[in-house]
Amino acid sequence: MRISNIFYFIKQGFLGIIRNAVMSSASILILASSMLVLGTFWTVIANINSYMDSLDELNVILLYIAPETDEARTEQIGDEIRAMDNVTNVTFLSKEEAWELELQKYDETQRAIFEQFVKLNPLPDTYKIEFAEIEKSTPLLFQLSSIEGIDLDLKEQGKNPKSVIDIANKVESFKNGISMICVWLLIILLVVSFFVIMNTIRLTVFSRKQEIIIMRYVGATSSFIVAPFVVEGIIIGVLSSAIAYGLQYYLYTYVMPDMLGNFASTGLLPFSEFSRILAIAFLTVGLFAGIVASSMSMRKYLKA
Amino acid sequence: MRISNIFYFIKQGFLGIIRNAVMSSASILILASSMLVLGTFWTVIANINSYMDSLDELNVILLYIAPETDEARTEQIGDEIRAMDNVTNVTFLSKEEAWELELQKYDETQRAIFEQFVKLNPLPDTYKIEFAEIEKSTPLLFQLSSIEGIDLDLKEQGKNPKSVIDIANKVESFKNGISMICVWLLIILLVVSFFVIMNTIRLTVFSRKQEIIIMRYVGATSSFIVAPFVVEGIIIGVLSSAIAYGLQYYLYTYVMPDMLGNFASTGLLPFSEFSRILAIAFLTVGLFAGIVASSMSMRKYLKA
Amino acid sequence: MIEFKNVSKTYPNGTVALRNVNLSIADGEFVFIVGHSGAGKTTLTKLLMREECITSGSLRVNNYRLEKIRRSKVPYLRREMGVVFQDFRLFDNMTVYENVAFAMRVIGESNRAINKRVPYLLNLVNLADKCDRFPHELSGGEQQRVAFARALVNNPKIIIADEPTGNVDPQMSLEIIDLLIRINKLDKTVIVVTHEKSLVDYFKKRVVCIGDGCIVSDKIGGMYDAH
Amino acid sequence: MIEFKNVSKTYPNGTVALRNVNLSIADGEFVFIVGHSGAGKTTLTKLLMREECITSGSLRVNNYRLEKIRRSKVPYLRREMGVVFQDFRLFDNMTVYENVAFAMRVIGESNRAINKRVPYLLNLVNLADKCDRFPHELSGGEQQRVAFARALVNNPKIIIADEPTGNVDPQMSLEIIDLLIRINKLDKTVIVVTHEKSLVDYFKKRVVCIGDGCIVSDKIGGMYDAH
Numbered sequence A, B: 001m002r003i004s005n006i007f008y009f010i011k012q013g014f015l016g017i018i019r020n021a022v023m024s025s026a027s028i029l030i031l032a033s034s035m036l037v038l039g040t041f042w043t044v045i046a047n048i049n050s051y052m053d054s055l056d057e058l059n060v061i062l063l064y065i066a067p068e069t070d071e072a073r074t075e076q077i078g079d080e081i082r083a084m085d086n087v088t089n090v091t092f093l094s095k096e097e098a099w100e101l102e103l104q105k106y107d108e109t110q111r112a113i114f115e116q117f118v119k120l121n122p123l124p125d126t127y128k129i130e131f132a133e134i135e136k137s138t139p140l141l142f143q144l145s146s147i148e149g150i151d152l153d154l155k156e157q158g159k160n161p162k163s164v165i166d167i168a169n170k171v172e173s174f175k176n177g178i179s180m181i182c183v184w185l186l187i188i189l190l191v192v193s194f195f196v197i198m199n200t201i202r203l204t205v206f207s208r209k210q211e212i213i214i215m216r217y218v219g220a221t222s223s224f225i226v227a228p229f230v231v232e233g234i235i236i237g238v239l240s241s242a243i244a245y246g247l248q249y250y251l252y253t254y255v256m257p258d259m260l261g262n263f264a265s266t267g268l269l270p271f272s273e274f275s276r277i278l279a280i281a282f283l284t285v286g287l288f289a290g291i292v293a294s295s296m297s298m299r300k301y302l303k304a
Numbered sequence C, D: 001m002i003e004f005k006n007v008s009k010t011y012p013n014g015t016v017a018l019r020n021v022n023l024s025i026a027d028g029e030f031v032f033i034v035g036h037s038g039a040g041k042t043t044l045t046k047l048l049m050r051e052e053c054i055t056s057g058s059l060r061v062n063n064y065r066l067e068k069i070r071r072s073k074v075p076y077l078r079r080e081m082g083v084v085f086q087d088f089r090l091f092d093n094m095t096v097y098e099n100v101a102f103a104m105r106v107i108g109e110s111n112r113a114i115n116k117r118v119p120y121l122l123n124l125v126n127l128a129d130k131c132d133r134f135p136h137e138l139s140g141g142e143q144q145r146v147a148f149a150r151a152l153v154n155n156p157k158i159i160i161a162d163e164p165t166g167n168v169d170p171q172m173s174l175e176i177i178d179l180l181i182r183i184n185k186l187d188k189t190v191i192v193v194t195h196e197k198s199l200v201d202y203f204k205k206r207v208v209c210i211g212d213g214c215i216v217s218d219k220i221g222g223m224y225d226a227h
């Protein structure tokens, strides 16, 4: 293939875009829209996941040691807990530390009010137990209840971890469900987008089949015919990715925070988290669609 | 307009679809895909919302009455609580009822184990307080703490409602965030879909502009030219909605449950919940796209 | 009644296709329009059917004043004339029969009238056996004849034919012009754009010769290169 | 060297366009192909460039045996001939210049060669001043001449012209055929499909007459209706 041909193909590709302005711009806009939907989805999923991670403190049970338990037994209890299935981390908190931790959950004014009602440190020595799988929390809970030397007056203790776990269980299953839905929606969207893109490009090629057929009649080889279309495909792909990327940036940075209101105040991930992956993804989709789809849909007109 | 003309338009509409098979089927498929994405989204959102509603039992605080409080004071406490802001419902549970309620949260075997450890009913008389807005739960909590005659040994009591509310707060804000995201994604999708559909139909019309122009040359009025295209639009719209509806049904009933695995076992809403709304929505989108989009994009060729 | 008064036509790219044309064609006349390639003959017919608007001057066709006709009236102007286009302009996705029937359908004719008249015309142009073909399945001359049948089907008052014999054999050419002359006898105006010297010379009708956008001669009983 | 041996062509819809055609055209010959509309003349040229495949018989063009040519070889077959199509087949979205240049581009000519040869040919067909126009901005005859220039630009061994004079005035027709005869003198094979009786009669070349798909006469120095 000659150099002059290559320049010719590039020029022809650009001319093709300009001269078939309606078709080209429709393709570019459809491609960009599809990418935008995918991108928005992606960023939303990433934000949901990151938010969900912040819910992880649910995997914690506080176990209060009965006041009459001596130090040796307390330590022994710690070891017993550590040996239990599903337990990942056990921290001992003295009465004072436990109270401090508790108070930290409140802001200044709340703490002032709270302390007013609760004059004395009401907490005993405590074990903070972190565990891995929320699904297996109920067995763990009963194992813990059977330990001797903990505050056996289970009336509130039992209530406490149980209800936390109850909710944690729900949240966890909800979290899994959402992730699953998101992933599947993303896959469906991806398939549909590709489908839409393929069809759009097929339409573009279809609208120019006359041109392709005439090329054959004046003795053009298949590769000669396909080349300018591939260049066009590349241009379309690159342009659409650029447009999609720009819009995505704008949407994410300026529009999304307003849209989400309250939720966003907990802080969206910065756009830079996605910039690289989105750029790569958009370019891949764009180029794939532009090149593969256009050369594939031409094939049948090359038979004439 | 003559009857023979109407029949002619209908026939012409069908013929148009058949003769421009590539364009028509591309339009139909793109339309149907867009609808399918919207429909899937819709069903997913509806399911998420219904699931979220099941998390509503978080808006509950249990308040334990101190053992030494007498009946008159207990009732008075009930009235005090009822008078509080944000409180929607207050139920008195005797020691026994409270214990019963507590035990109901466990299944048979769990209950057996649990009862083994907790020989006596450890709960006091209890007020079950339901409240409306989780955002205002902290003030409520402190108001409640100040009531005289409740189990002032706040060490566990305070802990208990606080931590529940903590989580409930999180879940609530999460829930709002998700709903917000979903609604906005739905809007974006809707806009993008319409955009894609408009463009597709514009392409279809564009590929037949020669035909439209020739019609003008043989003396056809604009309405005469547009009519068969409108019929075609209707056919395309109806066919796409039918396809989208069928696929949606299949997807929802057979594919989604598998996809969602665990989450779905908590039970997806039955498809019949959506059938009417989806049918109406699909038909509206289909007809709108078919009719409005095609006659709009023809306008410029009618000037020749 | 067709009347060009000082008509000029300049295309958007600056080409002056017609300049100061004055020409009047009475009802029932038969006119050949000749001239070299690119002289402006097709442009003249395009102005008549308002495919293009005139740039200056005034143009009357029957009761329509084309310099100020409203767009919604254009279809009715076009129904007054039957046009055979130089590039045929058939509907690619309609059969021969439908192509001709369509012109009747457009003006609201009943199915009955259509089913009677279309076969008659296809017979006239010798295409009765090819009525179910699509244009791309026809030879060049056959396509031209379909265009011819379509132009005649509504029995218009004015018939404009741009090279109606460009793709048919001499025998068929003669027959086509003969047919046009017979139609002309029914008091229709006939305008034929042609390059075929032999035809023009043979029929001895009015000949308008255009050269470079101007009328260079206009003679009754003229010859192709009489100027 | 073109050789039809018992060639028949039946279109998918059942039309028998050619039956048992035997025809051989030596290198450097000049042949008029005449015949009534729908006789099969265009079909014959379509077979030569393998736009259509022959149904039976055998067909040789130079060193290609068209009944068994591979698809990838077809472009090279087509480069051996320059074809003026009856319906022009210009690229709507390329200018006149590009339309002609494209045919050179296709066979890998350098920009230099293209820039030299294209203007020369546009001059030859009198279109130098319209080289930047798009086909729809040209008159019928001008489009035909663009097609003509494109057919000649690669200096092919065989030139096939389907009604190259159908849309041009008599003067231009004579010039075009004259040009073809001059090209023929450079030892090129020239095949001209035409309806123009006067041209055929005037030039006294070999005339092959086709009627209903069969060759009905084949005479050197023949006349249009000599049979």
Ligand SMILES: Nc1ncnc2c1ncn2[C@@H]1O[C@H](COP(=O)(O)OP(=O)(O)OP(=O)(O)O)[C@@H](O)[C@H]1O
Residues within 6 Å of the ligand: C011, C012, C013, C015, C016, C017, C035, C036, C037, C038, C039, C040, C041, C042, C043, C044, C086, D130, D136, D137, D138, D139, D140, D141, D142, D167, D168, D169
């Ligand atoms: N759409 C257009 N835009 C610009 N110029 C045009 C357009 N159509 C025609 N022309 C130019 O106007 C002039 C007259 O064109 P027209 O088609 O009227 O010629 P004609 O007499 O019909 O020629 P022919 O016999 O070759 O058909 C030509 O020079 C042509 O190039």
Ligand SMILES: Nc1ncnc2c1ncn2[C@@H]1O[C@H](COP(=O)(O)OP(=O)(O)OP(=O)(O)O)[C@@H](O)[C@H]1O
Residues within 6 Å of the ligand: C130, C136, C137, C138, C139, C140, C141, C142, C167, C168, C169, D011, D012, D013, D015, D016, D017, D035, D036, D037, D038, D039, D040, D041, D042, D043, D044, D086
């Ligand atoms: N693609 C096709 N499919 C079916 N039939 C066809 C096709 N092309 C041509 N025909 C038929 O084959 C016959 C010969 O056609 P051809 O185009 O070869 O005629 P021609 O001699 O070139 O006529 P003209 O002088 O009118 O151009 C005609 O009857 C025509 O209707």
Ligand SMILES: [Mg+2]
Residues within 6 Å of the ligand: C041, C042, C043, C086, C162, D139, D140, D141
């Ligand atoms: Mg013309």
Ligand SMILES: [Mg+2]
Residues within 6 Å of the ligand: C139, C140, C141, D041, D042, D043, D086, D162
């Ligand atoms: Mg032919």
